[in-house]
Amino acid sequence: MKDDAQRGLLQWLAPEFAATGLLRDEPWVQACAREAESMYAVKPLAIAAVSMVVVEPFAIDYLRQAPVLVVAAAQGMECFRPSEREFVQQDWHAAIQDRPKLRDLLKSYGLIRPLRALKGQAFRAGPTEYQIIQNLCDIPPSPLAQAIPTAIRKQHNWLRALGEWSETMCRRQQSAKALFEWAVRAMGEHGASAAGGLLDQASAVADYAAFHIDGFNRRWSYERAYRAAIEWHDELARASSEKAYLLTHKIGWNDVIDYGDLPRRRIIDGYEIVALQSGAALHAEGADMHHCVASYAGNVIRGFSRIFSVRKDSQRVATFEISKSGFLLASGEFLQLPARKRSPYKLIQTKGPCNADVSPDVEKVIQAFILGLNEDTAAAS
Structure with missing residues (x-):
């Protein structure tokens, strides 16, 4: 030696x-x-x-x-x-x-x-992994054999996801084995066709399944259950946001905010520009684009900001804020300058998904939109 x-x-x-x-x-x-x-x-x-x-x-x-x-x-x-x-x-x-x-x-x-x-x-150490192996021994051999992914990385993700599933079910249902056989099969099928991915959200799916334990559809694929879980979590977040929105701004979640003469929708070079005129619309934009545009609701309600969504083939690609010159009063109201003294609309900020920069094509479309607004304003004055 x-x-x-x-x-x-x-x-x-x-x-x-x-x-x-x-x-x-x-x-x-x-x-x-x-x-x-x-x-x-x-x-x-x-x-x-x-x-x-x-x-x-x-x-x-x-x-x-x-x-x-x-x-x-x-x-x-x-x-x-x-x-x-x-x-x-x-x-x-x-x-x-x-x-x-x-x-x-x-x-x-x-x-x-x-x-x-x-x-x-593929293995991790610890009591959770050991418990998962024990629980897998209760699954019928044939379905289990079909569920186990072949690649090492996918096996690792599968075992980790089953651990998250069991820990969540233990908290929610006092049983690590609740819907465990479904999770074994569904996560295995998902792991066989993907490189982990949504398995990182196993605890979120388990939350949904535990809450809907009696009506959970055991024929669903993991992807279908994941979508249902995300929709459910969004509904919970929206309900919470609706209450806070009403208490803070004294208007309803779906009440339309008056944008005056600004267009509700415009198409430029194949891009669709949509006005975001309610708390629900701002929240949906922020949730889908993963940025904090919903926090600007107060400025929009007071007239200080106007926020638009840019979309391509029905997919959101950018969010931008414009404003006119004026004064934000101590009361929180926004006072615009008289028409003869108004400055043209100006771009305040532009954000892509996750606050990323936008492409040059999108930037050109936004500038063309603002130019059109200013030309319309000049023609009307």
Whole structure:
């Protein structure tokens, strides 16, 4: 055992293993330890794996065929304490010393065969992951085998999403297994066709499912449930916004704000420009564009600002604010200058999605729109 750089965890653990009488000074020990360590992305599972493979030269064969055995053997422990490593090692040695068939070894750890498909690099450590593996053993083998993604990254996302699902259901329904079989199947199908993506929102979908537990449609795909969850969360946010809007501004959520002679809608070079004339319209713009335009409602109501949405093929691409010269009074009202002293409409700000800059084409359209307003104003005066 001379190559310290290659020994890795074994170098750290060797004195402890030798003291227990389960470590032999033979060439296969280092090779098996290095392979076992490389199979797992997180240190607690790598420690457990190294602890398990050094007891017998054939032990690594079991881990190659079923990496999930390490998760089951560690039982959610971090394996940083000698007592935890000793427990894992002795229990494992007792389980394999008679060289059982893999199916019997899996059974002794409470595992089922489809879980062999899970790769070591997909696992995280900890009690939540261990509980997920236990819960997966209650799923019928055939549906489970079809649900497990094949790629390591997708397996990792799937397991993480199931963990979020179970934790949310535990809080909401006092049961980590509520709708668990649906989540296993639906998230697996989604993970098989996408690179994670919406699985990051598993807790949001679980919130929706838990709240609608009796009427939840178990035939839905994960994508369909995700859309329903987003719509539900938007409804809750809107209800809250409506109340705050009414209390703050003393007008209704859908009450139309008078924009005077400004156009409600105009088409320029294939872009549609739409006036945002209510709290609901401003909120929808901000939610879809991921910016804070809804916070300008007070200025719009007082006449200080006028806000428009720019759309292309029915998709929002920009939001812009214009204003005329005037005075914002202490009362909060906006007093415009007399017609003969008015300055032309001017652009205050333009925002793309997530407050990004807009494209040159969109910028030209906005400038053309403002130019047209000023020409109309000059012609009318």
